[in-house]
Amino acid sequence: MELDKAYDPKSAEEHHYKRWEESGFFAPEINQDPEAKPYSIVIPPPNVTGSLHMGHALQHTIMDSLIRWKRMLGYRTLWLPGTDHAGISVQRKVVEQLKKDEHKKPTDIGREEFVKRAWAWKEQYGNTITEQLRREGASVDWSRHGFTMDASLSLAGRNVFCTLYDEGWIYRGLRIVNWCPKDRTVLSDLEVKEETKKDGKLTYLKYPVKDSDQTITVATTRPETMLGDTAVAVNGSDKRYKELVGKTILLPLTNREIPIIADEYVDPEFGTGVVKITPAHDPNDYLVGERHGLEQLLVMNLDGTMNAAAGAEFDGMDRFAAREKVVAMFDELGLLEKVDDYEITLPVCERCKTVVEPILSEQWFVKMDEMRDMALELAKDKVPHFSPEIPHQKVYTTWLENLKDWTISRQLWWGHQIPAWYDADGNVFVARTAEEAKEKAGGRELTQDSDVLDTWFSSGLWAFSTFGWTGSEVGEEGSAGVEESESESGTTPHLPHSSPPPLDLETFLPTDVLVTGRDIMFLWVSRMMMLTKKFVGKTAFNDCVITGTVLGKDGKPMSKSRNNGVDPIEMFDKFGVDATRIYLASIATGADIRWNDVGVETYRNFANKIWNATRFCLMNAEGAAVDHKSLESLLQQAQEPPKGGTPSASLADRWIVSRLNKTAIAVNRALDTYQFHEAVSLLYHFFWDDFCDWYIELKKDEITAGDEEATTRIIWILDTSLRMLHPFMPYLTEELWLKLPGTSNHLHNKAFADAEATIMLADFPLGDAKLFDDAAEKEMSAVIELIKKVRNIRAEMNISTAIKFTVHVAADAAFQEVFRANEAQILKLAKAEGLVIGDELDVPRASAKAVTNDARLAVPLEGLIDVDVERTRLANQIAKLTEEKTRLDGQLSNANFVDRAPAEKVAELRDRSTELESQIATLNNNLEALQ
């Protein structure tokens, strides 16, 4: 069989995924071992509006590598995929579509029709991200795909809401909330970001005091809110204003009179020391208002315009226009003291960047006290355990400690409508269904709350709702309502699983690890932890891997506005999925990285290297097969080389077996501790440096000669390497592994013995420390060092490879034996024609010489040697070694070091120093001989 000269990722990517998926390799049911331990991960559900970005690609690579690794180790693995209904995002898309296509507003078509359109939108556009997940090679179990608005997940949400309400953990209340006038909904604190405005203004307004000529000055960044002022506050200890407390202000532009009050909140040092109090439009003012029983005067509509309470002149005017008008009118009245430039930070909506308005509004909240304590209790025992631990463990805990209540209602139509109903008097009835609510209300006519729940509320249930938890007993009344509204949508892909897995919750929860970005640590990670504990009594996940941020080439986070994004799909097309994946895995866990195409190119080259190494083996694999029997004998010999007679396991064989096992053990250890970059680096260097550069080269003659024993061995090494690489490079390794002679399901982990042959179910190599062979590694490095020195001489003396020469080597008896046994390999790789091995070097003066740790060597170069060049070469070597020796001797002459450092350390340095001394002496002799 002969492969193409270069690896073409596309052809491999095109056919393997389909086969894997259709053969059921991704589902836990493929595992036939009743004793198999479960291993599960739930995907952070991406927004249905989303498309794949580099952050996803990074997280998915890590999750898939873990899942594939554990699956190959025989675990019953489940990686559960799904999407999030993304309330605001979808709602916005549908509103835009409606406007563009039909020039209509949502209210023109009504709620029911709007929701129908949203489902249609989701069906048409919502699977972009899931298709991209397939392209990435993600081994998720599609049969368990979840969507936060699926019937069973919706039911779970409803039950959770009702339970929390019944227990008093959910309440409805009037609070200052973050209001986005564009999206017309309330936002939680976490959905509000900050934006610095350098051109902000601080406006000083003069308020006249009643029955006097006096005015007092307040400063504000939001002058229009003065229309809602219901007091002016000073600090009681402030002497300047002591007399004024209790007096009254004639509030300009209104006909209202408001009191001057004293409150601790006011900082006398800041500004004028006088604060206007607007309880309905500022959280701090709200608290002041509560303390003093002030009126809460709402002067704004929910679309960001002023309302009638602001006065006829302002009614319906946009808040920013009103701001200018207020300032202008104060100016006309001579009450504008000044306007200063002032750098301010404004709260903006995370998604649409509109300036958020703090506004008094009645909303639903989750009380976080108990939730927080529960999560803190777990966090004490490092549940979850974050990787990297620093800084996330502490950031998480600190955030929990300062947690405030969570606003969960949203003024949207797309989402889970809040299961609360009101009678004509405004009494609230929270129930699982409309019927139940009506019953509770004694049969009165009720209207359901029009708000929906925060998307993160349903995402917070993800770790258990996706495993079939609904909070209702089977057949219990309560599921019907949700199912019905579901079917009304006219779509049917959200049916329950055809073969329901009732035990999923028991089998797969707690999940083993959660992999996600920093941005949703609070928004999602913490809430999943709390809600899972509360409702299932289990931890959601034991470990939490927080990935770093993939930055653009400019070192800033990728974003559309900066136009510095890199599309993963483009990288897949250009370099292949596998190259992109293993590059992403090569980034240190949690570290931010500047995107660099060259990095992916490196691993594209690596993929090609693997392809070509396999190509070479296959070209010569006639009659060979991956065969455990011959392998066993090889291992046996590697452990106990037969005494007398020539062992059939050569030095190279014993060496590569040792290196392979060290690599396997280290790779497993690295994956176990989420050190993906370490695993990648180990595999990269083992495969390229040890296997390709040395092993293949050393065995080349035997292999091209068709030595069956040699080809069988090399194919086994290759097979083992491919299996270790599979979690990172699934397509390439599958493509090649299936082509190796003798690969079949007999190499599978026993849990998958009957499945159709695939590398993804092959046994993952664990490595065996008993197969470490320190003697072979030492001998091999003597051979390698010798070859390198000869190559160095050739390169530095500028001798064409066409010219063959004889290499003389002097070493102790043991190493002489090693060199003799590997003479053919040394001659080939050093491009020499003769090897003279002895106790001493016996060479003419015109020779190039060098030393290694285990040997002295010389290459007679009569007529080829340039004495000056050789002199410089020797002098450089001497200088290098002398520098090292000087440093060592400095340390060794330090009595403190000799006394206090560990004895082995001291001995190690002494040995090295002695060795250096002898090497330097040899080189000096060589140099003198040239004079």
Added chain:
RNA sequence: GCCGUCUUAGCUCAGUGGUAGAGCACUCGCUUCACACGCGAUAGGUCACAAGUUCAAAUCUUGUAGACGGCACCA
């Protein structure tokens, strides 16, 4: 304001007490029968700066400078 992270070769990054590493770029040499997406050989670093702990510091402590992140506040 509070908490925290980062600063290592020209570039992008590994490296948590014992002789400074990788990939790419650079220099030199190779159409060597798997691979030029390759092979071989070099060169390149006061580990941001300063002080301290230690026999020994890129690594631990403190401080300084610069870059950045999270949280809070912002009349």
